[in-house]
Amino acid sequence: MGIGFDGMSRRSFGRAVAGTAAAGFAGLGPWRVALAATFEPALIYDYGGKFDRSFNQAAYDGAERFKKETGLTYREFEITNESQREQSMLQLAKRGAALIVGVGFGHQAAMTKVATQYPKVRFTIIDAVVDLPNVQSIVFREQECCFLVGMIAALTSKTGKVGFVGGMDVPLIRRFAAGYAQGAKFARPDVEVLQTMTGTTVSAWNDPARGSELARSQFDRGADVVFAAAGATGLGVLQAAADAKKFSIGCDSNQNALHPGSVLTSMVKRVDVATYNAMMAAKDDKWQAGTLSLGLKDDGLDYAIDDNNRSLITPEIKARVDQAKADIIAGRIVPIDVAAQ
């Protein structure tokens, strides 16, 4: 045993010296060691899959942009059950991925564990905070943009009732709901906001038929604008709104083009930019651990206006919303963050 121990310690000692030396020369932090000949980041998607036209797809778009601009490849993994989070992360860390991006708050527990185990691998998590020296946490102040789309919903509604369909009753989605409700009430104090969550299991993010049913139930109760924050389930919500000739609001990616004339706007969360920036920063050795909070001010969020919905939002509404946006950026309006409370 003595020999083994000796060998081990000498080898790791050598590596540590090399690492410190490299860091000392370049002044770029200890991550230099992890950089092998080719830089290959990795991406782990959450439930809903990388083509959910929403949250995961935004991350995919960011990674694709990275691939196109740098010519470097990346690894990816789509989880289909809970245990795969940790397994896939361990595998990627073991194979020496240059950066592991966990897309979604669901990866929090697995990342805490794996990042502790592999302190030299860089991790980035989106939508959650993991407080470790080798993890970069990117969170969005969703309430800010939900506030704006809530205003648009309330100002567009003819019935005075607006709906919200969330995926699961978790802090992140509650933050969406609260921001939306606050914005709606800000624009129109007498507005009624209906809220429904899809379910408690994984399929809550991937059940369009149920999304349709939830939206229809809100229409029956008088809502005429519905905001979906439920991954692929949201596609059913948007479909139901288009079928019933009501308005819907998309989420995470720009979903305006899915049903032009029915999708009022989309609450766009620049998960693509966050993913792209994290990968680029890691490649250029500018990546830093810590927590990044992105909001309207940082262009991390916005509501989408394009040719598909320009005619749906009147200039008066747009002016009011843009004013509120400026006020939020300036700190004159503070949307509540229920998840932080």
Add this chain to the structure above:
Amino acid sequence: MSLIDILSVLAATIRLATPLILATLGGLFSERAGVIALGLEGMMLAASFAAASIATITGSPWLGLAAGMGVSMTISLIHGFASVTQRGDQVVSGMALNILVAGLCPTLGLAWFHLGGQTPALEHGQRFMPIVLPLADSLADVPLLGPVWNILIGGHNLIVYLAILLLPLSAWLLYRTAFGLRVRAVGENPHAVDAAGLSVAGLRYGALAVSGMLVGLAGADLSIAEGAGFGRDMTAGRGYVALAALIFGKWRPAPAFAACLLFAFCDALQVRLQGVALPIMGVVPVQMVEALPYLLTVFLLAGFVGSARAPHAIGVPFVKTR
């Protein structure tokens, strides 16, 4: 709750129950013939994929429906080949098919439509849209009858009405025809059927074909009637719920139908009760409302249903006696 509220919960119950009823009826034929219907989920998913793909390509919901039923029937017969002809383990075969379909559909979808495993969203003409019944407009202002006619009875898609028609039809086929009697016999005592000079394998394949067609309708309902396109895992466990309804209903059409309605009603109620202040209790937490269907199932299973007896020969491959 007003009348409109009650009616819209009931209408949602009917819509949510439709795929369950069709899949349960499909499972009924399979299980009464002695073949475990564990592949319901996969058959339904494959049917929804095939229906959406063909409806997209041809623009015809009818061809989509036919494709869905055809594909589901094919999978049902493959399950039959494994479990009847090859005498394999039916649980393994069913699960294998579910897993195969879950992976194969998005893969084919990706290759054909380049939308990441989804099919393009269908236009109105490519789907079965809600049917507006005659007199809908003239009855609209009549109290009670108007809303009942328009919300509860009317305004559903074709497959919903088909499902309601197919329930008595399936019961008649199973209990009032020679084919039905033989199917039930082959699930209870295949040796007796064999002794009577009938083909056990032939009857089981026949029942599986009927099962496949019914489940195909359920899949098509999800992707080209209620929904508008296929998405990965879009059946979201409905095949397993249908299997539970079948067992809950003691392998009989009417009680199984009631079980489907109960599950769907809980679901519809759950959708409706969220965030609504109830008398006395106030606003019920979401988690409580979401647990309701499960609580009710346990409660009913424990107290009211009594013991359920499966078809005697279920899951047992038939080996001819000498």
